[in-house]
Amino acid sequence: MGKVISFMNNKGGVAKTMSAFNIGILWASIGKRILFIDLDSQANLTRMLSSDDPSKSPKWENTIEDAFVIGPKLNPLPILSSRYENVDFVPADLKLSNFDAETSHINLKVYLLKDLIAPVKDNYDYIVIDCPPALGSIIMNAMVASDGIVLVSTPDQPSLDGMHMIVGVYNEVLADDRLNPYLRFIGCLITRVENDTINKSYIGQIEEEFGAYVIKPFIRKNTKLNQSVSFRKDIFSYDPKDRGAKEYRDAGKEILIRIEQD
Ligand SMILES: Nc1ncnc2c1ncn2[C@@H]1O[C@H](COP(=O)(O)OP(=O)(O)OP(=O)(O)O)[C@@H](O)[C@H]1O
Ligand SMILES: [Mg+2]
DSSP states (O other): OOEEEEEEOSSSSSSHHHHHHHHHHHHHHTTOOEEEEEOOTTOHHHHHHHOSOTTOOOOOSSOHHHHHHHOTTTOOOOOEEOSSTTEEEEOOOGGGGGHHHHTTTOTTGGGHHHHHHGGGGGGOSEEEEEOOSOOSHHHHHHHHHOSEEEEEEOSSHHHHHHHHHHHHHHHHHHHOTTTOTTOEEEEEEEOSBOSSHHHHHHHHHHHHHHGGGBOSSOOBOOHHHHHHHHTTOOHHHHOTTSHHHHHHHHHHHHHHHHHHOO
């Protein structure tokens, strides 16, 4: 049975998409079957997976939003093949920003994503969900549908605040037997790390609070990682010798070990 892993933080721009993308691609490169689900109307992950030509912005006939609105019984997840071996994806586009308005008629809408994933869960080893910087019903859907969550954080106060907000929702989900009492907290991945005293102080705070849940290594701030997005490449093909590639390789393996630990 495939495992569903969500990358989250209520704060924007902390490298959720960068991390979900590179780590999912890493797992595919070691033979795991991966399904990415883009839950962000910005569609950054969708663009990374669909084409390596930055001038292309394909239009999708069916997106995750269409599946949500029409519902799991009538409309299965619109799964597409990506340009990577072992990797499929479910695209998002701007329509997803209407999620709340367009699903207001649906009873029990927190189960929509879980019900959509259920029929395909066995076709994959890992289903990797890229979450938006938000706390609302899309995040609740991701929490209900997931086996584990990875918090992604930069070492600064707004990002730490964003993690605390997600932890608050996580605790609500755990406390309610009808939601997802078995949801696991896999760990906290610290990204865009710089070598100065403020960064060190926030890393210290995160380590004190999250202890062994802090994933090593940290991902340092790095021009090659930033450039790889403009060229729509994963870091392993953009520059396999870059330190960002090594850090994501090691952190991605570490996350896999944690997911597989019972
Ligand atoms: N380690 C890094 N070094 C340098 N730049 C980085 C690093 N990680 C991410 N970035 C850059 O930071 C920006 C934000 O990254 P990303 O889009 O992955 O964040 P996000 O958390 O998914 O944002 P959003 O909340 O808007 O979805 C991107 O331009 C990305 O290229
Ligand atoms: Mg993102």
